[in-house]
Amino acid sequence: MTTAGARPIDRETDPLPRDVIRFARRAARRPDPVLILGETGSGKTHLARLIHRLSERAGAPLICVSLGSIAESLFERELFGHVRGAFTDARESAAGLFEAAHGGTLVLDEIGELPLGLQPKLLSVLEDGRVRRLGSARDVAVDVRVIAATNVDLEAMMRERRFRADLFFRLAVLTVRVPPLRERVDQLEAIARILLERSARERPAPRISEAALAALRGYDWLGNIRELDSALRWATTFCDGDVIDVGDLPAKLRDRGAKGRLARAGGGDTAVRRYVAPREPARERDMIVRALREEGGNRARAARRLGMSRATFYTKLLRFGIATDNGHGSPAVRARPRDGTEA
8 A cells, every 4th residue: 555646566566575565555654854875876866766656745846956066165054045135146035945845855965965064953853844045144944855865874974973962863754764785686687677678778678697696796896786786787788689688788797707717627716705784884884994914914815815806995994983904014904993083
């Protein structure tokens, strides 16, 4: 049963996990803020659009904005609007995004980019349902459902006093994590089929050979579904028949497919195991630090020990604030403590 005024969805044609779709159905029934967590390209904005489409607000405006793309000096007037004469060249009054989204949904992507000084104003809007344009002394009532999304650790930012705790808990009334593609390898074929069908023009969507699927499954997908979609669009462009093979894939995936064939033939480093991330970030951080110490600070060997690609390993070093040398000198490893203070 769907909410009145909302269009139903088909699980078979949606690349989100079923538990995330169930969350969307439940969240769509309520007006509370939603906080969507997940890596870049994992489908956070897609989920936000889905929640709006399933809600009673489906016929009202849906406005999505990436806060990372707004200059810090423009945040306030972009979000809340301004009146004539509020600043140089403000010849006319203009509504902000909250007023533009009245009756509908405002998606604030990259919410961690919101300047600390503006966070109390966003909190006030969430609690009171009123905005004040820049340069005005009058509040304007707005009815907006806010969905925030981020690929950063807001709780860590909160501990470091870069994100207000009261705003975090107001945004996180309904929280969901969209898993990265590497945690959904068993669903990769189905996801790829959905993406191919969506991007197919006048001709039927091509199939994917087993060899090409093996290359897709062996890749790390740091860009998640967005990167997979781009790779499949490339493959569709250069595929001559109705089957995508390894040779039709981008070079980075063709190389991975060649390494897979070499390993199956008995060559290459067949002892490398596949990395499985633990659920607790603190445990994963400790595993990485321990691997670095056991390998004398050599990042390439530490990544191999964990069964992780170098690209993924370096990304996690940045995420956890782990500093090392270049792998050829002192084996010292410095990791930022969990409370966010410096070691």
